[in-house]
Amino acid sequence: MNHNFTETFLKASFSIDGISISKEDALNLSREVRELISNELKDPSIVYLQDDNPLRFCLTFFTLLDFGHAPIALAPDFNQVQKDHFLLNKKRSWLENGSFIKIAINGKSEIEFENSYACLTSGTTGSPKVCWLSTDGARFNASAHAKSLKLSKDHTLLQSLPLYHSFGIACYLWTVLELGCQLDFNTVFLGMKGLTKRVDAKTLKNAVLYASPAQLKFMLREKVAKPVTGVDIISFGGGEVLSADVIKLEDKFEDIKSFVTYGLTEAGPRVSTGPIDKERESGFIGCAFKEISVKVLTDADELKSSGLGKLCIKSPSLKQNQDEDETRDGYYITRDLVQITDDEIFFQSREHDLIKVGGVSIYAKDIEVVAREFEGLKDCLVFSKEHKMYGEIPILIAEGEVDKTELLIFLKDKLAVLQIPKKIHIVSEFPRHSLDKINRKKLFEIIEESS
Structure with a gap:
């Protein structure tokens, strides 16, 4: 043993x-x-x-x-x-x-890797991949993440995301092992109604809740008679969230601290954490943990400590089965475009979500943020399609029962000319992976079959 x-x-x-x-x-x-x-x-x-x-x-x-x-x-x-x-x-x-x-x-x-375990990537953009993570790296990652949220042994982790995902293993299993805090397993996601029932049953105290962007939207739609007590911390990861939405959710709780966190399975998985602040620019995903170094790989193919480029990570918890083309000088190269300013990291776009319309860079997320304001739209996805004249054009897939014409009129009123989607698809419900991430592969298959 x-x-x-x-x-x-x-x-x-x-x-x-x-x-x-x-x-x-x-x-x-x-x-x-x-x-x-x-x-x-x-x-x-x-x-x-x-x-x-x-x-x-x-x-x-x-x-x-x-x-x-x-x-x-x-x-x-x-x-x-x-x-x-x-x-x-x-x-x-x-x-x-x-x-x-x-x-x-x-x-x-x-x-091949002793004292290790493996998790799968979510497969958001393709087939899931196996990532081998060391137990030492996992313990570091769990401790660093816990420190960033100021967790202690007195807290109770409310398990509402999958245990088998790299996030679940680090933020539930390893965190409990490191801190000795309580772990509460849940058979269903604890939305506002579920949390209210727990308050009434007096089983909610010093609680910590991790949630995905999709779960945030679900909780915003739920009504509560009075603010929920007993939840100290709520942290959002697995995708970008709007500070304004989180601040709205805070009104449904009594004395709660809200955080945004960023990570990926290949990093073991957590990288950064930051408090929700309405004064910060859109896309803030926190500051890297103290023991983790982050840089950007610029268009000039240079590693820089600040500026715009692909996020690159050097961490004790990086996956062990790295390919040579995935790293540069010990830094793992992600496919996420970020801006680093004064050690603060701002998410810009996934690499595949950067759309060059007539040579002008358009970020899919900027279109998605506006589209989500449309009444009745549950979620959306913008992607790039090749075009003879413009090189690339943005295409929008909307989730929900919405009118395509009315949505287009709404977008034309709020977006720049080059940002306006050249085509809109409506899907009643998006297929999803763990952490409620959109299964792009299946979604594109649905669009292709319906075209």
Whole structure:
């Protein structure tokens, strides 16, 4: 056994939907997991980890690491065809126990990175990719993220985002292990109604809630009779949020601190955090953690400490399976265009969302921000399409039951000429990945089929 992660993790307190899980039940479940793994996996193995029981998922994750195995965290509905995409021509052994499913690749030589685990990227722009993350890097990342939010052992983390995602593993599992704080598992997302019920049941105190931009929009639509108490901190990640929207949401809480955070699976995953401030420019995603260095790769192909360019990250928690073309001087090159000014990072656009219309740079997010103001529009996506005359033109896909003509009139009144979408598609509901990110690949397939 290499570690005692499980023993440390079990020192924390756990609950599900606000109902406490006894220490005895947690210990008994841990013994079951330990016995199963020790009996069935004799050699260090790469292990697919899937489980819809949240506490058992956590205990299995840490127990596998304790025994020298390398877990790959997957969604419960991740199927065999998808698994084969990642690990072809490998010798597999099956181990099943109800909803607890593992597929192990036996043999020490198969484990390329010791003391590591793997997560998948969300696949927002294509197929998900495997990222191998070290346990030391993960512990650093969880601690740095917790410090940026001023978390302590007295806080309760409200799990409302997937555990199997790199964010969930760092911000729930590793954070609990590092701080010893309480972890409350939730079977459904805790919107305003759910939080209000928890207040009424007196099961909400010193709580911390992580939410996605899509969840922010959902919470804004919900009505509350009185401000929610017991939530100290709410932090938004997984995409850009508008400060004005977060400030509106703050009115539904009593004495809450709001933050925006940025990260990506390849970075292990968190990079920066910052307080929500209506005075700051649009796109603020915080300042890098103290131990993380960030730069921009400019159009002149130079690494600079400030200015506009692709965000580049040097961090102890970067993924281990890096390709040569992904790095420069130890910095991981992201596909996110940012502006760094006085150590503050401002998100501009995804690389694929920069649209050159007649040689003029147009940012998809600038169009999306305006479009989301249109009544009845739930969400939208702007992308680039080749054009003979202009080189590229913006195309808008709108989610919701909206009138295309009225939407176009609305946009023409608020956007510059080159920003106006040359075509608008209406989709009733967007397909999404974990963290509620839009599944662009499936969305484009829907558009193609309907054209």
